[in-house]
Amino acid sequence: MIKFTSVFKAFPKGGLALKDISFHVAKGEFAFLTGHSGAGKSTVLKLIYADERPTGGEVRVSGFNVAELRQRDIPMLRRRLGIVFQDFRLLEDRTAEENVAFTLEVTGARRNGIAARVMRVLTQVGLAAKAQAYPRELSGGEQQRVAIARALVNEPTVLLADEPTGNLDERATRGVFQLLRDINASGTAVVMATHDLDLVRQAPYRVIELQEGAVVYDSAVDEPRGDAAPAS
Amino acid sequence: MNLTVREALLAFRRAPLLSALSVTTIAFSLFVLSLFGLVAVNLQNALRRVAERVEIVAYVLPGTPAETITLALKDIEAFPEVAAATFVSEDEALTRAKTELVEFRDVLRELEHNPLPASIEVKLKPAFRDAEHVNPVADRLRGFGFVDDVRFGRDWVEKLDRLRQLAAAVGIVVGAAFAGVAIIIIGTTIRMAVLQRSREIAIMRLVGATDGFVRRPFLLQGAMKGLLGGLVAVGLSYGAYALIDRVLIQVSFFTHEQSLVIVGFGTLIGLMGSLLSVGRHLRRV
Ligand SMILES: Nc1ncnc2c1ncn2[C@@H]1O[C@H](COP(=O)(O)OP(=O)(O)OP(=O)(O)O)[C@@H](O)[C@H]1O
Ligand SMILES: [Mg+2]
Numbered sequence: 001m002i003k004f005t006s007v008f009k010a011f012p013k014g015g016l017a018l019k020d021i022s023f024h025v026a027k028g029e030f031a032f033l034t035g036h037s038g039a040g041k042s043t044v045l046k047l048i049y050a051d052e053r054p055t056g057g058e059v060r061v062s063g064f065n066v067a068e069l070r071q072r073d074i075p076m077l078r079r080r081l082g083i084v085f086q087d088f089r090l091l092e093d094r095t096a097e098e099n100v101a102f103t104l105e106v107t108g109a110r111r112n113g114i115a116a117r118v119m120r121v122l123t124q125v126g127l128a129a130k131a132q133a134y135p136r137e138l139s140g141g142e143q144q145r146v147a148i149a150r151a152l153v154n155e156p157t158v159l160l161a162d163e164p165t166g167n168l169d170e171r172a173t174r175g176v177f178q179l180l181r182d183i184n185a186s187g188t189a190v191v192m193a194t195h196d197l198d199l200v201r202q203a204p205y206r207v208i209e210l211q212e213g214a215v216v217y218d219s220a221v222d223e224p225r226g227d228a229a230p231a232s
Numbered sequence: 233m234n235l236t237v238r239e240a241l242l243a244f245r246r247a248p249l250l251s252a253l254s255v256t257t258i259a260f261s262l263f264v265l266s267l268f269g270l271v272a273v274n275l276q277n278a279l280r281r282v283a284e285r286v287e288i289v290a291y292v293l294p295g296t297p298a299e300t301i302t303l304a305l306k307d308i309e310a311f312p313e314v315a316a317a318t319f320v321s322e323d324e325a326l327t328r329a330k331t332e333l334v335e336f337r338d339v340l341r342e343l344e345h346n347p348l349p350a351s352i353e354v355k356l357k358p359a360f361r362d363a364e365h366v367n368p369v370a371d372r373l374r375g376f377g378f379v380d381d382v383r384f385g386r387d388w389v390e391k392l393d394r395l396r397q398l399a400a401a402v403g404i405v406v407g408a409a410f411a412g413v414a415i416i417i418i419g420t421t422i423r424m425a426v427l428q429r430s431r432e433i434a435i436m437r438l439v440g441a442t443d444g445f446v447r448r449p450f451l452l453q454g455a456m457k458g459l460l461g462g463l464v465a466v467g468l469s470y471g472a473y474a475l476i477d478r479v480l481i482q483v484s485f486f487t488h489e490q491s492l493v494i495v496g497f498g499t500l501i502g503l504m505g506s507l508l509s510v511g512r513h514l515r516r517v
Contacts, residue, residue, distance in 0.1 A: 034458070072443065081438035089435055105235045106441040150439065 001027045001062060001189055002048060002158065008056030009043055009213075017043045019213045021057070023220075025191060025206070027157070030184045032200050033193040035210035041193035044210070045160050048191070049081055050074045063158055078106055082151025082159040082188075086166035088143045090135040094148045096122065097131040103150050121149040125179060141172030148179060152188075159183060161192040165199065173199070239449035240456060243425055248420040251457060254505075257417050258461025258498050259468065261410025266469035266486075266494055268403020272484045273490070275396035288354040288370055288384045294322075296350075296378040302378055305352065313360035313369050322350045325340050349380065362393075411501050418457060418505025426513040433514065443514065449505060451508040458502020462495035471496075 002025040009018035018040050033041045037039050046052040047059050050066050059066035064077045090099050099108045109117075125145040135143050140199045144164060151159055161180065165173040177199055184190045194200065200207055209217040217225070244251045292301065301319055308317040320328070325348040330341070354373065356365065370382045426433065436446055466486075473485045486494070 075437070075440045075442045077440075083438055089431075089438070091435065093431055102436075103439040106436050106439055106445060108445070154440070172267065 001025055001029070002191065003060040004044075004047075004057065005060075006057035007047065007054045007059055008146070009040075009047065009052065010055045017213050018047075018054075021210075021213075021215055023208055023215060023218055025158075025189060027186050027204060028184070028189050030181070030190045030203070031206040031208060033191060033208050033210065034195060034197070034200060037195070037218075038212075039210040040213040041210060042162055043213075045083075045162050045191065045193055048158075048160055049083055050186065052078055059139075075107075079154055080157055082148075082154065082156035084144070084147050084151050084161040084164045086163040088135070088140075088147045088167075090143055090146055090150075092135055094135055095132050096127060096138065096149075099135070099146055100150045101154050103153050107154065117153055118149075121153045122146075125149045125151065139172065139173055140168050144168065144172070144176050145179065148176070152183065156188060158189045158191065161190065163194055164192065165194065165196060177202075234460055236445075236448045236452055241334050242453035243449070243453045246428070247421065247425065250424065254414070254418050254421050254457045254502070255460045255464065257410070257414040258458055258501055258513060259464035261407055262462055262498050263406025263468045264410055265497075266465055268406065268471060269486070269490070269494075270469060270473060270483070271399040271422065272396050272403065273486060275392060275399060277484055279396060285305050288356070288366065288373060288382060290352045290354065290373045290376070290382050291380040292350045293378050293380045294349065300378060301352070304378070308352065308354060308373070310445050311369060311372065313356050313365050314354055315357045316355045318353045318355075320351050320353055322346050322348055325350065330364045334365070352379075380488070414501050415505040415508065418454050418502055419495030419509035421457075422454060422506045422509040423513050425450065425453070426510065446514060447510050451506050454502040454504075454506025454510075455499050456502070458499040458505075459495060460498075462498025465498060466491050466494050 004021050004023050006163070007018055007021040008016065010016050021040075022046070033044060035041055041198060043052065047054055047066060048061055050061075050064075050069055054067050057067075062080050064073070066077075069077060091102065094102065097118055100121060101114050104114045104117065119128060119131070122131050125148050127142060127145050127149065130138060130142060133142075138146065144167075148159075148164075159180070164180070165176055168176060173196070180190055180192065181203065207217065207219040208215060278467070305317050305319060326346050329348060329442055352373075354369065356369065360366075360369075366384055370384060373379055373382050433446055470485060473483060477483050
């Protein structure tokens with residue numbers, strides 16, 4: 001599904017952001033990416049959705065080789081993924097429904113199926129009643145649900161979430177996290193970058209911890225560790 | 233409505249002033265081009281009318297025997313360029329002068345001696361009615377011993393032709409300069425639209441829109457501005473034509489095909505402007 005093999009990433013001016021990273025996320029798995037600010041979490045996700053290319057090693061995402069992917073094939077990779085960000089990235093001049101439909105229009109889906117598919121995912125994230133609301137009329141938690149609905153509408157095999165709860169209060173965080181767990185339970189793999197260790201401890205999921213661009217702990221290969229171990 | 237069309241139309245609402253500016257510059261550049269085009273088209277028409285009458289007149293020395301002329305007429309009609317050759321006797325020339333030159337009728341009637349020479353009028357086939365072919369035929373006619381002098385409207389034709397070429401050339405140069413400005417302005421408006429919508433474009437790409445899809449509304453938008461500019465230019469040219477036709481001289485307007493070419497050219501300018509700009513700026517967002 002997602003396989004990093006000895007991946008390096010150097011930015012032209014910024015030094016080495018990732019150093020010799022290897023891990024594998026299986027189909028249907030839920031994996032946390034943790035680590036300090038600047039550890040390289042977002043960079044790992046960007047390599048997965050081909051926003052950046054590795055400068056060394058190999059990144060494979062559902063059959064695509066990100067290093068060798070042709071520019072014009074990148075959209076095909078992204079259509080297999082759902083992506084959610086801390087800052088939601090909704091279009092302000094479109095309703096919740098239109099924001100979700102936008103994804104389908106942009107990828108050239110058949111028009112007559114769009115409305116039904118949009119309502120299905122909005123119902124799934126619990127926002128069917130607010131389909132006509134604009135982002136500014138929604139709370140942060142609700143906006144993130146719209147963003148998740150948008151990520152889901154193409155039925156991705158992997159959902160990437162870069163600190164999806166970073167802007168939310170505790171209650172909204174719990175709600176969004178539960179939603180991601182439900183999505184995972186229905187078969188979608190989830191890779192979630194976060195530094196909310198309470199959240200990480202709550203669930204029995206895979207944890208990959210980064211520190212200054214290197215993997216320092218991977219629950220799939222390393223011994224389980226006590227609560228105190230990960231530096232926060 | 234299709235997303236591409238909707239987005240392209242939205243551009244006019246998002247930046248009405250800039251859009252109007254683009255349309256105006258395209259319209260203006262094509263209007264200038266069209267004015268020179270109109271001059272060229274009308275000169276061309278005038279030329280064609282003159283060319284239809286291009287005749288070579290070979291004046292015959294007095295006292296040339298009729299048989300010599302009959303034989304020569306056969307020879308001349310056998311020239312590949314020649315459609316017809318007619319002999320006009322001294323008397324016929326005088327009769328014709330009397331009917332055509334009404335003002336001099338009295339003078340001509342008083343004459344005791346006919347001053348007009350006999351001549352052979354040579355009409356060329358349509359394909360040979362230009363300076364390039366008239367000259368050699370004239371030279372060949374001069375070769376006949378009984379021919380005194382050869383005349384044809386060469387100077388006239390050549391001057392008119394040069395004028396037409398000049399009008400076309402000036403029109404193309406000035407029009408191209410304006411078209412260049414129009415392309416730059418279109419490019420600038422596209423650039424601003426791209427920057428203004430960079431967030432939206434980033435989101436489109438994130439959810440898997442192809443570059444072509446992202447680009448399409450911008451190209452359509454440019455083409456639509458060009459199309460509008462072309463239509464306005466044809467409208468303005470028609471106004472100018474109508475005015476000249478009414479108060480100055482009778483002229484003709486473009487054919488439908490020529491008008492379509494102007495509108496098509498406008499569309500092309502709009503498309504070019506956005507094409508040159510959009511790729512470069514999309515790469516940066
Ligand atoms: N485009 C870039 N150019 C140069 N350096 C970059 C670029 N993007 C990221 N970096 C550097 O790479 C390193 C990892 O950044 P990254 O955004 O992946 O960290 P992160 O773990 O997501 O941090 P945070 O928790 O603050 O989001 C940082 O040192 C950052 O400065
Ligand atoms: Mg980050």
